[in-house]
Amino acid sequence: MPEKTMPRTWDDVQTVSQSKKGVPEGLWMKCPVCEETIFRKAVEANLWVCPKCEHHLRVSGPIRIDQLLDPGTFEPMNEEMAPRDPLEFTDLKPYVKRIEQAQGKSGQNDGLQTGAGFIKGRKLVVAAMDFNFLGGSMGSVVGEKLACAIEEATDRDLPLVVVSCSGGARMQESGYSLMQMAKTSAALARFDDEGGLFISVLSDPTFGGVTASFAMLGDVIIAEPRALIGFAGPRVIKQTIRQDLPEGFQTSEFLLESGFIDRIVHRHELRNEIGRIIDYAGK
Amino acid sequence: MMTLDFEEPIIEIEKQISSLKERDSSDQYAEEIAQLQQTRDRVIQKTYASLSPWQTVRVARHPERPQTVDYVRMICRDFCELHGDRHFGDDPAILCGFARIGAMKVLVVGHNKGRTTAEKIACHFGCAHPEGYRKALTKMRLAEKFGLPIVTFVDTPGAYPGLGSEQRGQAEAVAMNLREMSRLRTPIVSIVIGEGGSGGALGIGVGDRVAMLEHAWYSVISPEGCAAILWKEANEKTNELAARSLCLTARDNLSNGLIDDILDEPVGGSHRDPAGSARTIETWVIDQLGELARLNPETLIRRRFDKFRKIGAVTSRALPAPTES
Ligand SMILES: [Zn+2]
Numbered sequence: 288m289p290e291k292t293m294p295r296t297w298d299d300v301q302t303v304s305q306s307k308k309g310v311p312e313g314l315w316m317k318c319p320v321c322e323e324t325i326f327r328k329a330v331e332a333n334l335w336v337c338p339k340c341e342h343h344l345r346v347s348g349p350i351r352i353d354q355l356l357d358p359g360t361f362e363p364m365n366e367e368m369a370p371r372d373p374l375e376f377t378d379l380k381p382y383v384k385r386i387e388q389a390q391g392k393s394g395q396n397d398g399l400q401t402g403a404g405f406i407k408g409r410k411l412v413v414a415a416m417d418f419n420f421l422g423g424s425m426g427s428v429v430g431e432k433l434a435c436a437i438e439e440a441t442d443r444d445l446p447l448v449v450v451s452c453s454g455g456a457r458m459q460e461s462g463y464s465l466m467q468m469a470k471t472s473a474a475l476a477r478f479d480d481e482g483g484l485f486i487s488v489l490s491d492p493t494f495g496g497v498t499a500s501f502a503m504l505g506d507v508i509i510a511e512p513r514a515l516i517g518f519a520g521p522r523v524i525k526q527t528i529r530q531d532l533p534e535g536f537q538t539s540e541f542l543l544e545s546g547f548i549d550r551i552v553h554r555h556e557l558r559n560e561i562g563r564i565i566d567y568a569g570k
Numbered sequence: 571m572m573t574l575d576f577e578e579p580i581i582e583i584e585k586q587i588s589s590l591k592e593r594d595s596s597d598q599y600a601e602e603i604a605q606l607q608q609t610r611d612r613v614i615q616k617t618y619a620s621l622s623p624w625q626t627v628r629v630a631r632h633p634e635r636p637q638t639v640d641y642v643r644m645i646c647r648d649f650c651e652l653h654g655d656r657h658f659g660d661d662p663a664i665l666c667g668f669a670r671i672g673a674m675k676v677l678v679v680g681h682n683k684g685r686t687t688a689e690k691i692a693c694h695f696g697c698a699h700p701e702g703y704r705k706a707l708t709k710m711r712l713a714e715k716f717g718l719p720i721v722t723f724v725d726t727p728g729a730y731p732g733l734g735s736e737q738r739g740q741a742e743a744v745a746m747n748l749r750e751m752s753r754l755r756t757p758i759v760s761i762v763i764g765e766g767g768s769g770g771a772l773g774i775g776v777g778d779r780v781a782m783l784e785h786a787w788y789s790v791i792s793p794e795g796c797a798a799i800l801w802k803e804a805n806e807k808t809n810e811l812a813a814r815s816l817c818l819t820a821r822d823n824l825s826n827g828l829i830d831d832i833l834d835e836p837v838g839g840s841h842r843d844p845a846g847s848a849r850t851i852e853t854w855v856i857d858q859l860g861e862l863a864r865l866n867p868e869t870l871i872r873r874r875f876d877k878f879r880k881i882g883a884v885t886s887r888a889l890p891a892p893t894e895s
Binding site: 366367368369370371373374376377378379390391393394395396427428430431434456457458460461462463464465466467468469470472473474475476477479480495496498499500501502503504517518519520523524527528532533536537541545546547 | 729730731732733735736737738739740741742744745746748749750752753768769772773776788789790791795796799800801802811812815816817818822823826828874875878879881882883884885886887888889890
């Protein structure tokens, strides 16, 4: 793979322009990393990986599921589950407004798609987070849908694959969001007790309460290349330690070297690799 | 004693009292002193009965507020500290040890903020590193093995955000504690005694019973962190707004079903009467552990699971139609 410059911080990554459907719009697009102008259709056909520099662009939950599963095998679960505003939270904008806008933009009720399907003929339960929906943040709906998906995998004795892509917990649901970390982790404990296989796939970015709960609890943890993954965001760390972060800090490669993930897998190989792991460890 | 701005009227009366007491002929002022003391108590009561959420956060951070070590000293007998995560090091930001409370033998786990400057620096102001969370889990497994119930004291602004903590897997350490605490086959009771900052707090807070002291706070993020992100700037005004919006007080958390109990503090906060606060906590711990001891391990962990499993606020609606681009 050619050498390229990584976006330095998660904030840099967030500035990549995204359309209403969660992917860049227009006939041509500019890769945020190598800055080459590329034909949009070519990037799409390449699973939203830049053909010039292999940068893995962020994809929405529905696109991720499309990419991962055997065509036509997805049976969605709990699509109608939607957020409430239990704390009547208003910052610069009311939370209900933010929800409405995100729903309009994504065509989804919240930031996690779950369901059953097949990968290379292997049946499984799958969940994919959607960064396009309020930064992929975990509120009650994400936590509840994920807990239901974990229980579905437990009850039906199926492997579970969760693709994470999130800035962390959803502040607008405060304590409710925080407790989703305990809820999803507890559901995974039961799945583990029953011998279930959980493959956690980390994509760019995965942070905060998501990393510090289900995302780091995979039996096997896979990350896409050069994804930013961590507990605290780079900005918070920089403010705390008052120094610049080292090159490559909190990347997939950094996590592999530190011993916290099992494999880095190119998006093109994700289906193969998941199938392979299920063959070794699934029931 | 350090003064919080909203306590200034109280301090003013206290000054008057002590200046009267210092006079040679203080006997003549006995009545006046008694009156001033009554006034002071009334003002304290009134102030503390109507603290704003942001004021609550500042009481929870009061430098003289009792910490885990203080409660251990006041509540526990024969505390036997247990160090180290057996992998990397010994994080002083989390204190663990065997202890006796009432007639019971327990394991105590708590965040440690430190009192002196040197202690505070060593404890990173109560922000634990991964080795702290791993130490807690190692000792909690020990408690499970030998049938000791676990008492945790939560008091942290959050897990430490730094280079070493990321490199050593802060997220993995917290995640592991959440998963494992949910299935430990021994009773767990947790008390948020000061600050309950996010995942770093929950990392030792997955209990069968969770209580908050009256003026503690517990939330997904600190008000300043929230203000900096959602209001673009943390200042007195936005901190106040964020603190209110986050519903971080004991009362809010209880009414939202996120905790099980509120423990009343002495009038004017635990920093005015640490021993009074300790007695309240001791009584609660003994009561709760007494009740939990009657449950068999299967029932215990099923109920613990159900308690967290049901938390969430969701509704149902048809899939939205995407707006045209
Ligand atoms: Zn590129």
